[in-house]
Amino acid sequence: MANPILKIDHLSFKYEDQMVLKDVDITIEKGEFTGLIGPNGSGKTTLVKLILGLEKIQSGQIHLFGTPIQKFKQWQKIGFVSQKANTFNRGFPATVYETVAMGLTGKLGYFRFLRRKDKKKVFDSLAKVGMEAFASHNIGDLSGGQQQRAFIARALVSNPEFLILDEPTVGVDTDNVGRFYEMLKELNQHQGITLLLISHDIGSITTHVTDLLCLNKTVHYHGNPNDYQKMSDEERSQFYGHSMNTVTHNH
């Protein structure tokens, strides 16, 4: 059997004296669409940083595509849409095209210029998220939902096999959230991209993902989202120590 896309074993992480992650074990197989939920301060963002190599591992191990993260070099296989993408400087003078082309930087490597086939990749990627008509628009002039699509196109342009999205629906108006999930579903089912979606929005996440992961310093649930939905509030609150339903949204 092929190596899992992501395998995390006994991962713990501390910021100074504060335990952020404790003995986390996660396996994500190819083709899964995993939703990662957890309250504020549950270590979601730290976990993402560790997976992306932005923070150094203190104890435990992460394997990406079967390779220990310390030796992993094929970062272009992993796409990332940051939470910060929503808070970028809106006055930044860059077009949607320039923003998406940025996604090829790592793949091309140093001393390489964008060639015609790379330009085509940018437009193909924009087409995947339905944004090709906006290529020459200033990124700051777009709506939150359109910007988010542009950032996903940037992550897709290097043809990643594994796409990580950190709170991508923040700043996207509720009408567009549904369409946004449809687009992710399409990427997952038709383009075969493995997805990891981090969110605090349990309501809409559980209806779209194939696997659900609940994190609060440690993994409290990993399995079918429908089984999670069927659980009683008491059962769920055991995972967190308090009820999570307060942040459930209805779309």
Add this chain to the structure above:
Amino acid sequence: MIETFLEFPFLRNTLFTGLLIGLIAPLLGTFIVVRRLSFIADGLSHVTLSGVAFGLFLQKKYALMLVSPFYTGIVFTILGAIVIEYLRGVYKAFQEIAIPIILSVGVGLSVIFISLANGFNTNLIDYLFGSVSAVSKSDLYIILSISVIVVTIVVFFYKELFALAFDEEFAHASGIRTRTIHLLFIVLTAMVISASIRIVGVLLVSALMTLPVAASIRIARSFKQAIFYSIIFGETAVIIGLISGYYLEIPPGGTIVMTEALILLGTIMLKKHVHFLKTKG
């Protein structure tokens, strides 16, 4: 008017130097402004001053005429850039503190070297406010070399520098060596600042890197446009400023920066006007 500049060799050196600086200062300035690092240019220019003062001191005390204050200025600025980066690493939570530290050390050292070199003289005033007649042939060659290095590196590392400016986290996650690229960028900034002081002077050098960009980002839609317009504005200001400075007998630093301020005002008014027309109908 411009014929006078081409006729006299010393003015010709000034004009060529001005045109080179009008290109490289806004080119790098665009990255500086969008990364919100404008204050680094200010901090570094004061380090340049201490280098210049050190050079003047050497000249005065040891009659080392071979070591031009211009050269010591370049060396000090590059070292200052590396120190800023080191301090930003030490004070991760207070990165901006590196600037007041380096700025005050720069001014402190300047005061010491200036007084050791027996105080102010016209030479120093030229370094503070710029001069139309201060550029020697060897200065021009140094500035030309710096310009070639800066333009070449920006062209070859354009996509990395752009990614770093737009989204550092993304740049890092896509495998770019962000620390190395950033250090390269800061050293380039130091080179541009030390090259520019001949014309605009230490005190106004950061204006040359930021004002044309402040004007261009108001009208540019893409990043390449922002670079293009800022260079156009920079060159326009250098040409008008140098010629008017020469005829009015004012250090060109003042006239160049005021021309840039007028261009900036123009773009602000234009944008307002266009906005007004758009909302009207």
